[in-house]
Amino acid sequence: MTTVHEPSQAKITEFEDNDQKPVGFGRMLRKEDARLLRGRGRFVDDVQLPGMLHLAILRSPFAHATIVSIDTSAAEASPGVKAVVTGETLKGLGLAWMPTLSNDVQAVLATDKVRFQGQEVAFVVAEDRYKARDALELIDVEYDVLDPVVDVRKALEPDAPIIRTDLEGKTNNHVFDWETGDEAETDAVFARADVIVKEDIVYPRVHPAPMETCGSVADFDPVEGKLKLWSTTQAPHAHRTLYAIVAGLPEHKIQVIAPDIGGGFGNKVPIYPGYVLSIVGSIVTGKPVKWMEDRSENLISTGFARDYIMRAEIAATAEGKILGIRTNVLADHGAFNGTAAPVKYPAGFFGVFTGSYDLEAAHCKMTAVYTNKAPGGVAYACSFRITEAVYLVERIVDALAYELAMDPAELRLKNFIQPEQFPYATKTGWVYDSGDYEPTMRLAMEMAGYDELRKEQAEKRARGELMGIGISFFTEAVGAGPRKDMDILGLGMADGCELRIHPTGKAVVRLSVKTQGQGHETTFAQIIAEELGIPPDDIDVVHGDTDNTPFGLGTYGSRSTPVSGAAAALVARKVRDKAKLIASAMLEVSVADIDWVKGSFQVKGDPGKAVTIQEIAFKAHGAGDLPEGIEGGLEAQICYNPSNLTYPHGAYICVVDIDPGTAEVKVRRFIAVDDCGTRINPMIIEGQVHGGLTDGVGMALMEMISFDEDGNCLGASLMDYLIPTALEVPDWETGFTVTPSPHHPIGAKGIGESATVGSPPAIVNAVVDALKPFGIRHADMPLTPSRVWDAMRGQATPPI
Amino acid sequence: MQVTMTVNGTEYTREIEGRMLLVHFLRDVLSLTGTHWGCDTSNCGVCVVWLDGEPVKSCTVLAAMAGGHEVRTVEGLANGAELDPIQEGFRQCHGLQCGFCTPGMLMTCRALLDKNPDPTEGEIREAISGQICRCTGYSSIIRSVRWAAVHESDAKEAEVAQA
Numbered sequence: 001m002t003t004v005h006e007p008s009q010a011k012i013t014e015f016e017d018n019d020q021k022p023v024g025f026g027r028m029l030r031k032e033d034a035r036l037l038r039g040r041g042r043f044v045d046d047v048q049l050p051g052m053l054h055l056a057i058l059r060s061p062f063a064h065a066t067i068v069s070i071d072t073s074a075a076e077a078s079p080g081v082k083a084v085v086t087g088e089t090l091k092g093l094g095l096a097w098m099p100t101l102s103n104d105v106q107a108v109l110a111t112d113k114v115r116f117q118g119q120e121v122a123f124v125v126a127e128d129r130y131k132a133r134d135a136l137e138l139i140d141v142e143y144d145v146l147d148p149v150v151d152v153r154k155a156l157e158p159d160a161p162i163i164r165t166d167l168e169g170k171t172n173n174h175v176f177d178w179e180t181g182d183e184a185e186t187d188a189v190f191a192r193a194d195v196i197v198k199e200d201i202v203y204p205r206v207h208p209a210p211m212e213t214c215g216s217v218a219d220f221d222p223v224e225g226k227l228k229l230w231s232t233t234q235a236p237h238a239h240r241t242l243y244a245i246v247a248g249l250p251e252h253k254i255q256v257i258a259p260d261i262g263g264g265f266g267n268k269v270p271i272y273p274g275y276v277l278s279i280v281g282s283i284v285t286g287k288p289v290k291w292m293e294d295r296s297e298n299l300i301s302t303g304f305a306r307d308y309i310m311r312a313e314i315a316a317t318a319e320g321k322i323l324g325i326r327t328n329v330l331a332d333h334g335a336f337n338g339t340a341a342p343v344k345y346p347a348g349f350f351g352v353f354t355g356s357y358d359l360e361a362a363h364c365k366m367t368a369v370y371t372n373k374a375p376g377g378v379a380y381a382c383s384f385r386i387t388e389a390v391y392l393v394e395r396i397v398d399a400l401a402y403e404l405a406m407d408p409a410e411l412r413l414k415n416f417i418q419p420e421q422f423p424y425a426t427k428t429g430w431v432y433d434s435g436d437y438e439p440t441m442r443l444a445m446e447m448a449g450y451d452e453l454r455k456e457q458a459e460k461r462a463r464g465e466l467m468g469i470g471i472s473f474f475t476e477a478v479g480a481g482p483r484k485d486m487d488i489l490g491l492g493m494a495d496g497c498e499l500r501i502h503p504t505g506k507a508v509v510r511l512s513v514k515t516q517g518q519g520h521e522t523t524f525a526q527i528i529a530e531e532l533g534i535p536p537d538d539i540d541v542v543h544g545d546t547d548n549t550p551f552g553l554g555t556y557g558s559r560s561t562p563v564s565g566a567a568a569a570l571v572a573r574k575v576r577d578k579a580k581l582i583a584s585a586m587l588e589v590s591v592a593d594i595d596w597v598k599g600s601f602q603v604k605g606d607p608g609k610a611v612t613i614q615e616i617a618f619k620a621h622g623a624g625d626l627p628e629g630i631e632g633g634l635e636a637q638i639c640y641n642p643s644n645l646t647y648p649h650g651a652y653i654c655v656v657d658i659d660p661g662t663a664e665v666k667v668r669r670f671i672a673v674d675d676c677g678t679r680i681n682p683m684i685i686e687g688q689v690h691g692g693l694t695d696g697v698g699m700a701l702m703e704m705i706s707f708d709e710d711g712n713c714l715g716a717s718l719m720d721y722l723i724p725t726a727l728e729v730p731d732w733e734t735g736f737t738v739t740p741s742p743h744h745p746i747g748a749k750g751i752g753e754s755a756t757v758g759s760p761p762a763i764v765n766a767v768v769d770a771l772k773p774f775g776i777r778h779a780d781m782p783l784t785p786s787r788v789w790d791a792m793r794g795q796a797t798p799p800i
Numbered sequence: 801m802q803v804t805m806t807v808n809g810t811e812y813t814r815e816i817e818g819r820m821l822l823v824h825f826l827r828d829v830l831s832l833t834g835t836h837w838g839c840d841t842s843n844c845g846v847c848v849v850w851l852d853g854e855p856v857k858s859c860t861v862l863a864a865m866a867g868g869h870e871v872r873t874v875e876g877l878a879n880g881a882e883l884d885p886i887q888e889g890f891r892q893c894h895g896l897q898c899g900f901c902t903p904g905m906l907m908t909c910r911a912l913l914d915k916n917p918d919p920t921e922g923e924i925r926e927a928i929s930g931q932i933c934r935c936t937g938y939s940s941i942i943r944s945v946r947w948a949a950v951h952e953s954d955a956k957e958a959e960v961a962q963a
Contacts, residue, residue, distance in 0.1 A: 018892045029891055036899030037887045039834015039874035043900065046833035129824070130817065211838050211846055211900040211934050262836070262900030263934045295839040517898025517935045687894050690937030718843035718932070726925040726938040 018683075023598065024530030027683045031536070032521045041260040047217045047230045049288040053082055055281045056132035057274060057291070058122040058139050059301065060114035063150065063372040063711020064161065065143035067113055067121070074138035075124055080131035082285050084139065085277075086122045087111035095280060097166075098246045101238075101270060101488055102346070104175075104337035105166070106375060108273045113146070115163055115335035116374050117713055118300035120273040125281045125289055148372040148711035149173060152309065152332040152800070155369040163335060163370045173370040175333050180351045180428045181326075181363035189324040189361045193315035197399045202780045202798045203388050205307040205332070205373070205705040206698075207299055207715065208380040209723060210516070212262020214302055215292035216275045218282040225249075227282075230257045231275055234268045235554025237512055238491060240546045242271055247279060258544035264516035265695075265756075266379030269340045269556045270303050299721055300713045303340075303376035304705055307332035308388045309800070312396040320406050322415045324361040324427075325354060327392060331368040331377070338375035340556075341384050342486040342493065348378055348385030349477050351428040355393035356437055356475045356649060357415040362427040372711045380699075381692060381756035383478055384557050394472040394761035395778065398768065402777045407454075408471050408765065409445060413438060416473075423742075430477060432647045433741050435675075440737045441473060444651035444673040447735050453655060461773060466658035470766025474758040476648045478750035479562025483641050488553060492641070495559075496550025497567035499528065499575055500635040503621035505614025507534055509571070511543040512552020513564040518752060519684045520560065524568050526680050527746065531572030532613050533599025550637060558648075558750025561680070562741075567640035569745040574636035579616045582634075585627040586611045586619055646741040646749035650674040652762040658770045663789035665701055665767055667728070673735040674754055678747035682736075685751050690732050692755025698724045700763035704782045704799060803867040807832065808876030816863055822856075823847045825863035826873060834874040834903050838932075845931030848904035849873045855911045857930075874903035877910065885948040885955075886910045895944030897935035904931055909945045918949055 019029045035041050072084040087109035090096040097105045110121050122139055126132035147161045154160055155173040164170045190196060216231040227249055233239050236256040244251040261268065274291045281289035293302070309330040315323045331347065333339065341348040347366050354362045378384055397415075401408040416437040417424050424432040445451075453469050460467045483492030498510040509528050511520065520543055525536035542548055552564065576596065583601035584591045587609060594601045602610040611619075620626070620634040655669040672689055679685055702722040705715040715721035740747025760781065767783050768776055771791055779791040780798050790796055804813040807830060814829055826832045826849065837859055838846035847858040850872035877884040886909050889895065896902040905928060912919055912927040919927070924942045933941065 030894070032899070033891045033896060036896055036902055037883065037890055037906070038878055039832070039903050041834075041899050043833075043836070045827075045837070048828075048831065048833075128828070130819065209934065211844060211898070211932065212836070213838070261898065263898040265934070295841070295844075517900075519897070683894050687897055687936060687940060690939055691897065691935045692937075694937035695934075717841050718839045719841050723932050723934070725929045725932060726942070727929045729938055731921070731942075732937055732939050 023533055023535050025526055025680050028522060028526060028536060028681055030519050030522045031525065032519065043212055043260045043262055044215045044217060044230050044232050045292045049219060052288040052290055053125045053127060053285055054129045054132045055123055055125050055278055055289050055291040056136050057120050057277065058136045060117060060119045060121050062114055062143055062145055063117045063148035064146040065114050066146060067110060068142040068144050070122060071140040072122065075135040078135040078138055080127035081124055081135045083125040083281065084122065085280065085284065098276060100336055100338040101340035102337045103343060106336040106338060108276050112166060116372050117711055118374060123277050125285055150372060150707050150709055150711045152330055152369055152371055155371055163372060175337050175368035175370055176346045178347045178366045179364065182361060183363045185361040186324050186326050186363035190315045193323050194318040195316045195403055196313060197396065197403050198313045199396055199399050199778045201310045201312050201392060201395055202800060203306040203308045203391055204781055204799045206305050206380055206703045207705050207721060208265035208267035208305060209299060210263030210265055210267050213293045213295060213298040214268060214272055214274065216278045217288060217290045218278040219288040220282040222286060226253045227279060228255045229279065230259055232261055232268045233258045234264045234514055234516060234556050236514055236544055236546050237551050238488060238553050239271055241491060246276060255547045258514045261516040265381050266556055267303050268516065270338050272302060295718060296716045300716050301374050303379040304374055305380035305382055306388060310392050312392050314396045314400050316400055320404050320411050320414055322357050322359055324359055325393065326363045327353060329364065329366040331366055332371050333368050333377055334371060334373040334375040336375040339377035341378050342480055342488060344485060349383065350385040350389045352386055352430055352477050353389035353392050354426050354428060355390065356417060356473050358417045359427055373707060381695060381753040383476055383753045383757055386476055387757045390474045390757050391761050395764065398765045399777050409450060412473050413441060431644060432475060433644050433743055434739050435475065435647060435649050436739045437649060440649060440673050440675050441651040443735050443737060444653050444671050447733060448653040448671045466660055466770045468656045468766040468770025470654040470762045470769055472652045472758050472762035472765060474650055476754050476757055477645045478558035478648065479642055479646045480557050480559055481645055482643060491553060493553045494639050494641040495552030495564040495567050496639045497564060497571045498550050498637040499571045501575060501617040503618050505534060505617045506538045508540045508542060509568060510549045511541065511564055512550050513555040513560040514544045515555065518560065518688065523680050523684060527565055527568040528572050531569055532576060534613060558752040561748050562646045562744060562750045563640060563642055565748055566642065566745050567638055570640060571636050571638045574638060575634060579613060579634060581627055581630055582616050582619055583611050643743050646744055648676040648749040648751060648754050650754050650758050652758045654762040654766040656766040656770055658788060663785040663792060665783055665788060667697055667730050667763065669733065670730050671733045672755060673737065674751065675737040675739050676751040677738065677740045677749040679738065680748060686734055688751050689734055689755045692753060693732055693759045694724050694729050695756040696759025696763055697729050700760045700781050701783050801864060803864055805866045805869055805871055807871045808873060818864055820863045821859055822861040822863045822866050823858040826858065832873055832875050836900055836903060846901045846904045848907045850907055855908045874906055877906060884910065885952045886913060889944040889948035893940050893944040893947050895936065895941045901931060901933045905941060913948060917953060919945065
């Protein structure tokens with residue numbers, strides 16, 4: 001365990017150390033930036049093919065309605081239109097429905113009825129984007145409007161309209177019931193508790209809204225029978241397999257290419273009807289077809305996040321020892337169950353709601369329901385629902401601190417799982433691999449100047465000013481996952497990696513994961529560099545192309561470094577093992593007599609006698625004999641199956657000021673101390689944290705996808721769905737501790753989602769702390785001025 | 801209709817529909833795909849280009865309105881192999897992740913530095929407040945602009961010293 005304080009980047013005025021040119025881990029400028037800075041990135045919408053046509057989708061204006069008839073004749077006659085396709089056409093081809101990544105089905109184009117506003121009803125393929133859109137206006141659809149199910153609390157009432165009439169025998173809107181922990185044990189600890197605190201906590205529906213919307217370009221070659229699909233996907237291999245299943249095309253005849261991706265955050269994990277429609281469009285017209293959704297389509301129809309209504313209860317002794325937590329959750333899954341969580345985990349990893357605390361018992365009961373809203377659920381850097389879990393526990397722990405009149409930092413410190421308890425089995429069946437929480441918490445408090453902040457707060461309170469200090473401490477569970485437990489549609493969550501050293505000692509590494517901005521081209525070159533001593537600039541990283549990379553499940557749930565990063569380290573070690581045999585022959589000593597010193601093998605006790613990895617590579621490909629039994633070439637391939645998830649943790653402290661006259665919340669400071677084990681590139685890690693913290697400000701204070709009573713989406717543009725700009729966020733203050741993962745080859749843990757998971761509770765806790773003089777113990781996100789204003793007047797209401 | 805405009809110093813004349821947006825003209829007609837499209841409502845700013853030296857959101861400018869004017873895009877920033885200082889600042893300070901908002905950010909920040917060579921943190925935040933970045937949390941963008949400001953000022957001082 002080492003503890004290091006890292007000052008905030010923006011405050012540094014010395015720029016000289018930006019690029020430390022490491023041959024391995026360390027701060028290194030990104031390889032991918034050269035093209036992105038010059039406008040030479042290649043995003044899906046940049047793909048232009050000869051003869052390419054454009055596809056536009058007609059979407060339902062209603063949340064729930066029967067389709068009576070569709071007349072496409074005027075659209076077909078519109079100038080430049082090449083094809084108009086409805087659900088009836090797809091039905092004839094057996095393509096009207098497709099499987100979701102959660103063992104449900106979703107309509108590709110609606111045939112019987114529409115189930116959410118924005119659902120796909122028909123599509124047009126035309127010569128350009130404008131003509132395709134013109135023709136949409138000419139499609140005449142007659143709807144018979146039905147009562148929508150908008151309020152999730154009413155979805156299971158006996159007289160609620162049934163949404164999924166397509167599912168045989170379905171007589172209600174129930175998706176699943178799920179339970180974890182031990183109810184009887186939990187009831188028993190609650191029965192002997194001195195204090196029980198209960199809160200109803202809502203995590204509203206939000207949307208990842210990456211700056212690049214979703215889209216695809218399909219190019220089907222009828223002669224070769226080969227489909228090339230450029231697509232905004234975080235998981236090209238999983239998508240290819242699913243297309244093979246849906247479209248009946250043989251898998252080896254499908255090439256999925258994920259070029260540069262303009263942000264994902266989980267929004268680009270599911271398969272959307274639009275992707276499938278572009279394939280249909282290309283098959284029907286015999287031309288390449290591009291589909292690129294607009295911003296409203298992205299916000300109203302693609303993978304949303306959260307939408308959990310949680311009743312949380314915590315039991316403790318009068319001294320503040322937490323005994324147990326229980327919760328009852330109502331989960332809104334929208335019209336189709338499209339959560340993309342591992343099959344055995346319908347509620348994702350929500351089971352880690354016991355957080356970072358050593359409890360005696362815990363229990364959760366969850367009911368998931370269908371509503372007339374867009375499908376989704378697992379997105380927005382949520383680590384498979386850990387965002388909801390961490391928010392629940394960190395909010396209810398703060399409510400307990402309020403009741404006990406205890407400092408929230410002290411209450412947390414008193415209840416942390418201790419370092420000697422790791423690996424720690426939680427009461428809900430998770431095994432935390434490693435952690436050392438107190439130093440992380442203490443570092444955050446030291447960086448914040450916690451005691452001084454409390455003094456300042458007391459003085460301000462005395463003057464009637466509203467200042468709040470919020471703490472959150474989280475444990476993440478990332479790197480899905482062990483294939484014995486985790487699969488998506490039967491595909492084990494392992495990742496392949498392939499490494500080839502060229503004769504001159506340069507290398508190419510091929511990954512199954514795919515960056516959407518996380519910097520894989522740099523990080524993975526650094527992992528290989530660390531293991532082989534080849535400079536990162538000499539290593540090409542190939543990813544995002546199923547024809548040219550090994551199979552694996554892709555990038556989401558912070559799994560790239562925990563799973564694929566492990567694969568990269570191990571494939572390099574495999575190459576090194578072979579290189580050692582060749583080196584021993586080159587040096588004419590036994591294998592036992594040589595040592596690996598990064599970049600070369602040396603004869604023990606005679607460092608002057610050595611061969612570099614580059615020399616070995618040339619020998620491996622060169623003339624002359626190799627040792628007996630050694631094949632020529634220097635390359636290897638592996639498939640890595642993680643033995644457990646990795647468990648990063650962090651301590652966040654947020655300071656807010658609230659204007660008593662306008663109820664506007666200003667985030668004055670935010671201190672984030674993260675522990676993601678071994679750090680590969682500190683610059684990239686810090687960037688991941690900064691982005692997640694900004695998401696947190698959005699969710700806590702601004703963002704919400706809401707609906708009116710008719711099921712109209714009220715967050716359908718970036719004028720209505722507010723995302724933080726540079727004016728809403730402070731200058732981030734970051735620090736770190738290092739507790740390596742014991743089972744990961746390089747000790748690294750995922751960092752991509754830590755800040756998105758950890759920051760919302762810190763901000764909400766700060767706002768609620770600021771409102772303490774009003775006797776407030778809880779207020780729901782988003783804490784907009786009007787909602788804070790209501791809370792100050794004792795009129796806080798849940799947002800849904 | 802016919803439209804003629806200068807883009808990154810080259811004059812182009814093309815036959816277009818009157819309703820065509822400047823962003824689509826640049827991307828689809830001239831194949832200058834460095835400028836991106838992101839929202840339709842002028843909220844996100846990934847489409848920012850210069851029109852006669854002023855940053856504009858090209859998703860809400862008709863190509864026809866740019867007729868007879870000078871447009872500069874991200875492709876016109878670098879001088880051959882040499883990056884503009886603002887591009888180098890973004891590279892040095894991790895001012896980009898996915899790179900989708902980057903072209904718009906670069907154009908706005910270049911315009912800021914041309915008007916105000918030594919902007920404060922607050923001035924930089926204000927300047928980019930019409931643009932959204934979902935990845936960086938903005939601190940590294942602010943630092944990138946400061947990097948460019950410091951290095952441009954150093955370069956000017958060196959020039960003066962040499963003269």
